[in-house]
Amino acid sequence: KAGVTQTPRYLIKTRGQQVTLSCSPISGHRSVSWYQQTPGQGLQFLFEYFSETQRNKGNFPGRFSGRQFSNSRSEMNVSTLELGDSALYLCASSLGTGNPYGYTFGSGTRLTVV
C-alpha cells in the first residue's frame, strides 16, 4: 500500500515569491492535514481538509492556504514568501472519522526561502 507522497522534496524560493506544495494521501484516507516543522517552534498545525472542505485551521496568516481535490489529493500554497517560512512542511493523512487511527505522514517538503 503506497504511503503519503509529498512533492517536491526540496524547494528553494526567493522572498516575495509564492510556492505550491502537493500531497497525495493513502488511498481511502479522506483527511489531509498540513504541519510546519521548525527547530524553534516544533510542529505547528496549519490546516486540515476532509472531503474537500477545510475542517480545522491553525493560527497562521492568510498567506498560507490550501485545498483538497475530489480524489483527496491536497495542495498547500504560500504567497509572498518570507525568510521565516523556511521549514519542513509535512502532510499527514488519516481516515478522519470515528476512532482515532493515528496519522500517516509523508517525508515532507523542505522549503528554503532566500
Next chain:
Amino acid sequence: GNSVTQMEGPVTLSEEAFLTINCTYTATGYPSLFWYVQYPGEGLQLLLKATKADDKGSNKGFEATYRKETTSFHLEKGSVQVSDSAVYFCALESGGSYIPTFGRGTSLIVHP
C-alpha cells in the same frame, strides 16, 4: 485546551541501555495517546498508540502505558540500539477534532 509536555532532550544512551522518555498531558475528556518517531530527513511515523486508560501500546520493543491517574504516557524500551536514534513525539487526540496535539519532541542519541 489540550497540551503535551515531553522531557527535553537530547537523551544520550549507550547501546543496550534502558530508555524512558517522559510524557504528560492535559486534555478534556478521554484522549487517545500516541508516540510518533521521526528519523533524520523523514516524516513522522506512528510508533504506538493507546485509546483508553490502562491500555498498553507496543511496537518494535517500545512500550507505553496510558495512565489516567497521573495523566502520563511514558515511552520505554528495555535495550536501545543505535538504529533507534531519532526524535520521538508524544501526541494526543481529544474532543472529536481528530487533530493531534504534539509535544515538542525528544531527541534520542544512542552510541555504540
